[in-house]
Amino acid sequence: MSNHVDVNNITENFVKNFFNLKELPHIVRPLDRNQKIHSDILNVIGNTPLVKLSNIPKQEGIKCDMYAKCEFLNPGGSVKDRIAYRMVIDAEEKGILKPGSVIVEPTSGNTGIGLALAAAVRGYRCIIVLPEKMSDEKVNTLTALGAEIIRTPTEAAWNDPTSNIMVAHRLAKEIPNAVLLDQYNNPCNPLAHYDGTAEEILWSLDDDVDMVVMGAGTSGTISGVGHKIKERCPQCVVVGVDPYGSILAQPEELNESDVQIYEVEGIGYDFLPGSLDRSVIDKWVKTEDHSSLEMARRLIKDEGLLCGGSSGSAMWGAIQAARSLKEGQKCVVLLPDNIRNYMTKFISDQWMEARSFQPLVNKDNLKWWNKPVTQDMVQTVKSVSHDSSPTEALAALQETQSQLLTVVNDKGSVVGVFTADNARRRLANLSGSLSEALEKFTIKKFYKVDLAHKPTLGLVSRMLDITPYVVVVKSDASTNTQSSVGVMTSENLLKNITTETKHMNGS
Numbered sequence: 001m002s003n004h005v006d007v008n009n010i011t012e013n014f015v016k017n018f019f020n021l022k023e024l025p026h027i028v029r030p031l032d033r034n035q036k037i038h039s040d041i042l043n044v045i046g047n048t049p050l051v052k053l054s055n056i057p058k059q060e061g062i063k064c065d066m067y068a069k070c071e072f073l074n075p076g077g078s079v080k081d082r083i084a085y086r087m088v089i090d091a092e093e094k095g096i097l098k099p100g101s102v103i104v105e106p107t108s109g110n111t112g113i114g115l116a117l118a119a120a121v122r123g124y125r126c127i128i129v130l131p132e133k134m135s136d137e138k139v140n141t142l143t144a145l146g147a148e149i150i151r152t153p154t155e156a157a158w159n160d161p162t163s164n165i166m167v168a169h170r171l172a173k174e175i176p177n178a179v180l181l182d183q184y185n186n187p188c189n190p191l192a193h194y195d196g197t198a199e200e201i202l203w204s205l206d207d208d209v210d211m212v213v214m215g216a217g218t219s220g221t222i223s224g225v226g227h228k229i230k231e232r233c234p235q236c237v238v239v240g241v242d243p244y245g246s247i248l249a250q251p252e253e254l255n256e257s258d259v260q261i262y263e264v265e266g267i268g269y270d271f272l273p274g275s276l277d278r279s280v281i282d283k284w285v286k287t288e289d290h291s292s293l294e295m296a297r298r299l300i301k302d303e304g305l306l307c308g309g310s311s312g313s314a315m316w317g318a319i320q321a322a323r324s325l326k327e328g329q330k331c332v333v334l335l336p337d338n339i340r341n342y343m344t345k346f347i348s349d350q351w352m353e354a355r356s357f358q359p360l361v362n363k364d365n366l367k368w369w370n371k372p373v374t375q376d377m378v379q380t381v382k383s384v385s386h387d388s389s390p391t392e393a394l395a396a397l398q399e400t401q402s403q404l405l406t407v408v409n410d411k412g413s414v415v416g417v418f419t420a421d422n423a424r425r426r427l428a429n430l431s432g433s434l435s436e437a438l439e440k441f442t443i444k445k446f447y448k449v450d451l452a453h454k455p456t457l458g459l460v461s462r463m464l465d466i467t468p469y470v471v472v473v474k475s476d477a478s479t480n481t482q483s484s485v486g487v488m489t490s491e492n493l494l495k496n497i498t499t500e501t502k503h504m505n506g507s
């Protein structure tokens with residue numbers, strides 16, 4: 001797509017023109033939130049508190065002072081309220097956005113919430129296109145704000161026709177009066193942080209800051225903050241945080257296997273957004289899901305900061321980078337979003353344990369907990385080829401009187417699940433049709449255990465706390481396949497544990 005930066009073709013001129021932030025029209029608001037009455041909720045965006053961290057730095061043996069920039073306290077719950085509002089004001093001033101306009105935007109959710117918030121106050125229709133990975137909590141917030149939602153496959157590369165970016169661009173062409181503000185290529189994205197976030201950090205610390213650390217998604221935050229910091233506080237080290245699976249930290253060493261799916265939402269990309277200026281970033285730290293999510297839980301539990309998963313990534317990165325700072329120096333870490341987005345995800349112990357981000361705990365000493373799952377415990381289900389039609393899959397489902405089928409590829413590996421419930425949702429709620437490819441009806445993210453890894457009944461039980469079925473596969477290293485064994489549901493599990501329900505200590 002022409003308005004995305006090609007990794008191999010970033011010209012200095014492009015970056016120079018895009019990041020001519022000093023010359024763009026500025027909106028620097030009074031650096032004080034304590035107004036008696038605000039004209040509307042959009043006026044409450046920004047001026048977020050900077051809070052000194054008291055416990056985690058001590059636990060980690062950090063010598064410098066660490067401060068959290070609490071972006072999760074914005075009215076929409078994230079740092080992205082700032083850019084959404086700024087892009088809307090700018091488009092209104094330019095006459096691009098006017099009564100009757102329809103805002104269409106691809107986002108990982110938070111920019112969508114910011115835009116939907118602005119659209120609700122200003123009276124625009126708003127359509128948000130976001131990948132399936134993003135939490136249902138974000139979707140419900142968007143729906144409550146009156147936005148229309150379109151979900152796209154998480155695994156689609158940014159330039160695939162089914163990706164959220166490509167779908168949004170197509171819709172913007174098809175829908176009358178549609179306006180795509182395009183956070184990836186809109187200078188108001190870094191500008192909102194150059195004028196707002198960075199000014200506030202500098203004001204809070206009297207222009208005396210040694211390190212700022214933040215995650216990079218569109219990278220508008222880090223690029224905008226970085227530009228202002230380099231002007232006013234040139235000795236300050238700007239640290240970018242990028243999850244493994246994203247290419248932002250190391251685009252020149254790009255390898256196909258570097259692009260992977262990860263759990264933390266909002267940071268990392270498989271392309272370089274126009275709103276990224278790598279020249280103002282001094283250092284990158286790569287992060288993993290488990291340490292990021294664990295750190296986010298510590299920020300909540302040990303510091304009382306009700307933030308999201310990417311805040312954990314930023315904090316984990318900040319701890320690594322701040323080890324080089326001395327007593328009396330100051331490190332600011334930006335916490336982008338709110339706990340609300342993740343109530344059924346990393347906040348839940350069951351979710352953390354079911355995904356092996358946290359050790360499985362047999363807290364009631366159940367006898368059956370550590371027993372391995374064996375083939376005879378598993379309910380067999382029929383498999384259909386990924387080449388079958390939805391009609392064939394439905395017929396197979398009816399024939400076996402079961403609720404689901406596994407979908408297998410040409411090598412016989414399980415690639416998805418076809419369920420009656422998901423088929424009904426697609427036909428009833430998503431304007432689906434049986435003439436579509438089976439792929440549209442296939443659930444690709446599902447809980448599974450591999451008999452080759454000797455999963456326990458405890459693990460299956462933990463998974464069943466948050467999903468109605470667990471797919472059981474058996475991998476074969478010699479053929480590199482994962483064949484379908486069947487499924488485990490609560491009924492199957494109960495059948496296997498009712499003879500052993502007595503507690504070890506109580507029998």
Ligand SMILES: Cc1ncc(COP(=O)(O)O)c(C=O)c1O
Pocket residue numbers: 078079080108110111215216217218219220221222265266267308310311336337
């Ligand atoms: C949760 C979360 N963290 C971090 C970011 C990164 O912000 P930026 O897009 O400015 O790089 C985002 C952006 O969407 C986000 O949603």
